[in-house]
Amino acid sequence: MTVPVRIEHLFKTYTRRRLLGKNLEKPVLKDVSLTLEDNHVLGLVGESGCGKSTLCKVLLGIEKPTSGLVEVNGQNVPTLSKSEFKKLRRVLQVVYQDPYSSLDPRMNVRQLLSEPLDIHRLKKDKQERKAFLKELLTAVGLSESQLERYPHEFSGGQRQRICIARALALNPQILVADEPVSALDVSVQAQILNLLKEIKKSRRLSMLFVTHDFAVARFLCDDIAVMYRGRIVERAPAEELFTNPQHPYTEALLSAVPSVHAPRRAVFAGQETPEEHPERESWACPFAARCRYAQPACQTQPFALQEVAPRHACACGVLPFKNHKSKSAV
Amino acid sequence: MNRSDEPILEVRDLHIEFAGEDGPLPVLHGLSYTLPKGRVLAVVGESGSGKTVHALSILRLLPPNARISQGEVRYKGKNLATLGREELRKIRGNKISMIFQDPAASLNPVLTIGQQLTETLLAHRKMSKSAARAKAVKLLEKVGIAGAEKRLNEYPFQFSGGMCQRVMIAMALALEPDVLVADEPTTALDVTVQAQILNLIKQLQKASGMSAVFITHNLAVVAGIADDVLVLYAGMCMEYAPAAELFEHPLHPYTQGLLNSLAPVHEKVDILPVITGHPPLPGKLPPGCPFAPRCPFAKDKCRQVCPPLFEENGRRTRCWLREGK
Numbered sequence: 306m307t308v309p310v311r312i313e314h315l316f317k318t319y320t321r322r323r324l325l326g327k328n329l330e331k332p333v334l335k336d337v338s339l340t341l342e343d344n345h346v347l348g349l350v351g352e353s354g355c356g357k358s359t360l361c362k363v364l365l366g367i368e369k370p371t372s373g374l375v376e377v378n379g380q381n382v383p384t385l386s387k388s389e390f391k392k393l394r395r396v397l398q399v400v401y402q403d404p405y406s407s408l409d410p411r412m413n414v415r416q417l418l419s420e421p422l423d424i425h426r427l428k429k430d431k432q433e434r435k436a437f438l439k440e441l442l443t444a445v446g447l448s449e450s451q452l453e454r455y456p457h458e459f460s461g462g463q464r465q466r467i468c469i470a471r472a473l474a475l476n477p478q479i480l481v482a483d484e485p486v487s488a489l490d491v492s493v494q495a496q497i498l499n500l501l502k503e504i505k506k507s508r509r510l511s512m513l514f515v516t517h518d519f520a521v522a523r524f525l526c527d528d529i530a531v532m533y534r535g536r537i538v539e540r541a542p543a544e545e546l547f548t549n550p551q552h553p554y555t556e557a558l559l560s561a562v563p564s565v566h567a568p569r570r571a572v573f574a575g576q577e578t579p580e581e582h583p584e585r586e587s588w589a590c591p592f593a594a595r596c597r598y599a600q601p602a603c604q605t606q607p608f609a610l611q612e613v614a615p616r617h618a619c620a621c622g623v624l625p626f627k628n629h630k631s632k633s634a635v
Numbered sequence: 636m637n638r639s640d641e642p643i644l645e646v647r648d649l650h651i652e653f654a655g656e657d658g659p660l661p662v663l664h665g666l667s668y669t670l671p672k673g674r675v676l677a678v679v680g681e682s683g684s685g686k687t688v689h690a691l692s693i694l695r696l697l698p699p700n701a702r703i704s705q706g707e708v709r710y711k712g713k714n715l716a717t718l719g720r721e722e723l724r725k726i727r728g729n730k731i732s733m734i735f736q737d738p739a740a741s742l743n744p745v746l747t748i749g750q751q752l753t754e755t756l757l758a759h760r761k762m763s764k765s766a767a768r769a770k771a772v773k774l775l776e777k778v779g780i781a782g783a784e785k786r787l788n789e790y791p792f793q794f795s796g797g798m799c800q801r802v803m804i805a806m807a808l809a810l811e812p813d814v815l816v817a818d819e820p821t822t823a824l825d826v827t828v829q830a831q832i833l834n835l836i837k838q839l840q841k842a843s844g845m846s847a848v849f850i851t852h853n854l855a856v857v858a859g860i861a862d863d864v865l866v867l868y869a870g871m872c873m874e875y876a877p878a879a880e881l882f883e884h885p886l887h888p889y890t891q892g893l894l895n896s897l898a899p900v901h902e903k904v905d906i907l908p909v910i911t912g913h914p915p916l917p918g919k920l921p922p923g924c925p926f927a928p929r930c931p932f933a934k935d936k937c938r939q940v941c942p943p944l945f946e947e948n949g950r951r952t953r954c955w956l957r958e959g960k
């Protein structure tokens with residue numbers, strides 16, 4: 306069965322050419338495999354710089370993969386011709402982190418929302434266009450009276466609503482959202498999160514949702530993939546991941562999430578002095594330098610995702626993680 | 636007077652404005668607080684509420700187009716705004732240290748970590764080079780960097796984000812300051828590293844009796860580190876309270892709204908309660924209470940007259956609902 310997005314063994318290395326000497330190679334995505342299922346929200350969680358945005362760019366055809374399969378609705382994105390790609394963009398849309406720089410300041414809301422329709426020659430009838438724009442604005446919580454206004458007249462949250470409306474204009478089936486609430490004020494984040502959840506349901510969207518915030522992920526996502534330095538270390542249905550995390554990195558992340566609901570306990574969970582083991586950087590497991598369960602086997606055990614339960618995969622070489630919890634680190 | 640009540644830092648009726656195209660643009664409207672010895676005050680607020688501007692003003696680091704138009708900042712009774720250059724230099728870094736949001740940008744990329752640490756020490760303390768180096772090793776160990784001796788010879792790019800931030804903390808603490816001002820020191824880090832850094836600041840602060848002003852937009856972080864909390868909105872203090880009480884029982888409608896709207900991490904909910912609308916832009920404050928356009932309890936009076944801070948049991952709340960309580 307074709308799924309909205311299937312990524313298999315994706316590698317991406319950025320190369321910086323140098324005039325003298327060897328080119329600089331920076332591997333950013335390493336053997337990433339993911340599936341976005343129909344009408345699901347797949348959360349991609351990981352620290353800043355781990356490769357989340359790069360993955361989005363490859364999926365959107367903005368960056369070419371070094372190797373691997375990137376399928377949207379069964380079509381391999383990197384091999385598409387220009388016209389095939391244009392067709393695909395009707396199905397696949399994106400919302401970025403920064404609502405300030407993603408809107409052309411010289412265009413008013415009407416022009417911003419009409420542009421994708423004009424490109425694809427849709428809703429050309431005047432009355433039809435008018436009704437459609439109205440519906441679109443209502444869907445994102447704005448009103449028709451704001452059509453003639455320019456981006457600088459809107460707040461960050463409202464601009465993000467415009468970005469979402471623009472992404473929805475072509476009635477896409479898949480939405481890529483790269484940290485869509487991170488740049489927004491705390492009091493406005495909840496508004497946008499509710500909106501995304503609502504349109505996922507009402508428009509039967511499938512969504513790749515990038516975030517570094519677990520609370521946000523729990524609210525919105527059906528499945529979650531945890532990324533560490535360009536690799537997926539664990540993926541599972543969201544509730545399964547929160548209640549039964551398997552990878553030491555996921556466990557560490559979850560126990561460190563501060564919360565206003567259980568304040569002191571949460572922040573001071575990892576009470577000991579921070580420890581890093583730079584000498585383990587060369588180990589086979591990329592997380593070894595920060596892992597409290599590391600064992601000699603982790604030096605050589607090849608890195609691989611393994612199923613630990615149905616739909617739940619984890620890349621800790623010394624599985625099952627639950628069993629070595631009691632053992633001491635090297 | 637109880638030891639912990641002694642004010643180390645006092646901010647009194649602080650007003651700050653930027654030079655705008657159509658005249659001055661006020662961004663901080665009369666901020667006041669006292670920081671007692673050994674306590675951590677968290678200043679929380681949304682983007683643009685004036686957190687950074689207030690922090691920069693403490694050490695007179697405001698950009699040239701900004702100025703303190705009224706009020707003062709006192710360190711142990713001395714007005715920092717009128718202090719001579721030489722005296723101010725002695726206080727900067729030495730008595731009051733600052734950590735900025737972006738660790739990589741605050742470290743010098745062409746100097747080794749060791750050079751930067753020893754330079755700080757030598758600039759303020761009479762000590763030999765070798766003594767400074769030995770102290771630098773101790774400092775790195777204190778902030779949990781393994782193999783400190785060797786790592787002194789490395790450059791910032793060889794350190795991870797979390798390690799750079801720990802180096803910044805080591806630098807800030809090198810001279811054992813009385814006050815640490817930290818502006819979003821963990822915002823760029825992942826939560827595990829964030830927890831380490833917060834623990835570290837807390838431990839060092841407990842051990843040395845240092846006071847800290849901790850700036851963040853993340854309420855959950857506040858819950859973990861602060862003794863007292865000051866909630867800023869549109870350049871005004873809306874609520875000031877001991878942290879435990881604020882989270883247990885927020886009094887201001889804005890604080891209540893913020894806490895309600897946070898997605899919980901320990902359970903899945905269907906919908907998040909929201910504060911409608913958005914914060915006012917600078918220079919576009921509504922008349923009356925700045926939160927009135929978004930407040931579910933707003934009355935006519937709220938839209939006409941800005942409430943003062945009402946005091947009750949050591950808490951302060953800028954809301955007419957607390958009048959006479």
Ligand SMILES: Nc1ncnc2c1ncn2[C@@H]1O[C@H](COP(=O)(O)OP(=O)(O)OP(=O)(O)O)[C@@H](O)[C@H]1O
Nearest residue numbers: 653662681682683684685686687688689698852917
């Ligand atoms: N260099 C500047 N010139 C003009 N206005 C400025 C300048 N720096 C800050 N401001 C304005 O001063 C106000 C307070 O800014 P400040 O940087 O203190 O906010 P903040 O609370 O630290 O926000 P953030 O959470 O985004 O860091 C804002 O309205 C901002 O636009």
Ligand SMILES: Nc1ncnc2c1ncn2[C@@H]1O[C@H](COP(=O)(O)OP(=O)(O)O)[C@@H](O)[C@H]1O
Nearest residue numbers: 319331333351352353354355356357358359360
């Ligand atoms: N165009 C580029 N050229 C070279 N390196 C890049 C480029 N874009 C991103 N990177 C690097 O790739 C890594 C992953 O970046 P990114 O995907 O933006 O991370 P995230 O979105 O998870 O924060 C980072 O180390 C970043 O510096």
Ligand code: SF4
Nearest residue numbers: 590593596603621622
């Ligand atoms: S393989 Fe070893 S070092 Fe890596 S996460 Fe598992 S226990 Fe930790």
Ligand code: SF4
Nearest residue numbers: 924927930937954955
């Ligand atoms: S003063 Fe009025 S508008 Fe302002 S927070 Fe209190 S009730 Fe709301």
Ligand SMILES: [Mg+2]
Nearest residue numbers: 354357358484
């Ligand atoms: Mg990114």
Ligand SMILES: [Mg+2]
Nearest residue numbers: 686687688818
């Ligand atoms: Mg700031």
